[in-house]
Amino acid sequence: MTSRAHACRICQSPDHDLVLDYGEVVPADAFLSSIDAAAHEQRYPLTLVLCQRCFHLQILEVLDPALLFVNYVWETGIPASIQRYCREFADAVLARSGGPASPSVFEIASNDGTMLKEFRSRGCRLLGVDPARNIARKANSAGIPTIPDFFGERVARDVLTEHGQWDVVIARNVLAHVADVHGLIAGLRLLLTPQGTAVIEVPHLLDLYRELQYDQVFHEHIGYHSLDSIIRLCAMHDLVVFDVEHPWVHGGSVRAYVGHAAADRRALPTVAGMLAEEETAGILGRQAWQQFGDRARTQKRLLRAELSSLREAGKMVVGYGAAAKGMSMIQFCELDDQLVAYVADKSTMKIGKFAPGAHIPIVSPDRMRADPVDVVVVFAWNFAREILAQEKAMRDRGVRFLHPIPEPHYL
Numbered sequence: 001m002t003s004r005a006h007a008c009r010i011c012q013s014p015d016h017d018l019v020l021d022y023g024e025v026v027p028a029d030a031f032l033s034s035i036d037a038a039a040h041e042q043r044y045p046l047t048l049v050l051c052q053r054c055f056h057l058q059i060l061e062v063l064d065p066a067l068l069f070v071n072y073v074w075e076t077g078i079p080a081s082i083q084r085y086c087r088e089f090a091d092a093v094l095a096r097s098g099g100p101a102s103p104s105v106f107e108i109a110s111n112d113g114t115m116l117k118e119f120r121s122r123g124c125r126l127l128g129v130d131p132a133r134n135i136a137r138k139a140n141s142a143g144i145p146t147i148p149d150f151f152g153e154r155v156a157r158d159v160l161t162e163h164g165q166w167d168v169v170i171a172r173n174v175l176a177h178v179a180d181v182h183g184l185i186a187g188l189r190l191l192l193t194p195q196g197t198a199v200i201e202v203p204h205l206l207d208l209y210r211e212l213q214y215d216q217v218f219h220e221h222i223g224y225h226s227l228d229s230i231i232r233l234c235a236m237h238d239l240v241v242f243d244v245e246h247p248w249v250h251g252g253s254v255r256a257y258v259g260h261a262a263a264d265r266r267a268l269p270t271v272a273g274m275l276a277e278e279e280t281a282g283i284l285g286r287q288a289w290q291q292f293g294d295r296a297r298t299q300k301r302l303l304r305a306e307l308s309s310l311r312e313a314g315k316m317v318v319g320y321g322a323a324a325k326g327m328s329m330i331q332f333c334e335l336d337d338q339l340v341a342y343v344a345d346k347s348t349m350k351i352g353k354f355a356p357g358a359h360i361p362i363v364s365p366d367r368m369r370a371d372p373v374d375v376v377v378v379f380a381w382n383f384a385r386e387i388l389a390q391e392k393a394m395r396d397r398g399v400r401f402l403h404p405i406p407e408p409h410y411l
């Protein structure tokens, strides 16, 4: 089962099990500006493995981050429910920070500054860092100070020299994206005041397993975390998790509140509760993951069969949501514009482009509303409820919405 040389990014063990082989795929954010550009498209292997020693789920292949993130096209400012999420996040963090009423806030991978704006409106001093230069520029012009760089120990030392430590350090949806997890956590620790609170949030491995979210796997996501793996990683840097929540964002996430071990903050029962849940589900062992690959291959067969029979019946099928996970599912299931005519998405940075690998056109939601569509595949299943509410007019005229996982079903 072990393939090619690899050391676990948390515990350094070379021994791992193969969980799922995605074949050779195009990075999920590498949208094509024209069909002609397909000739220059680069494919890379994508292999999901499980560490045999610490059970950390991770991909083998790491691409040059500069290739993936320097002109990143995901902007957090888009979906309406994200605004509500940001408000709730800021409230939850301030309720637990235990320091000054308006703590200073540093955010790693702050994107367009959507989250930091929430803290600004609560009177906090702010600084963000994000490697996507185009998006960092946007944040700066919106008045959210943002360093355009990759966060790690080097940047942490520069920030420490220039701005000192921070009461709150936020790392949302970033731990999964870095190969050097120890550099990230060491940098975070360096910037955290002695009594400060760090917040680490990543898609939860438990949801990935239960809901068969194999589409969360793409080159930008290098590691897939449980609360167990976060605690293990933090402990290696004298940090402890003292509270945890399970927000709905990104298909179900784990939000861990972290302090210095020396600060001696008592762990709340929420921590033991979630660990027990992970243990019971079996995700901290090998057996559950041996079945995961089979479950994904079955879903692929079922989805292709449904889309093929719709095509044979002359139905018009389109997709909704051109986020990376949709692009991952489209490539894993080998879908093309014969099975899914196009994918609708709100992002003006994606409309008019073509899906990586599959070359399915990306169009505006207005186009989808105007067309005689029969079925919409909800690739952005984490926003399914919002999409259904928003497209009520389509539903009223009989358009059906197909949720692709854990097995394809109509909503």
Ligand SMILES: [Zn+2]
Pocket (backbone or CB within 6 Å): 008, 009, 010, 011, 012, 013, 051, 052, 053, 054, 055, 056
């Ligand atoms: Zn390991």
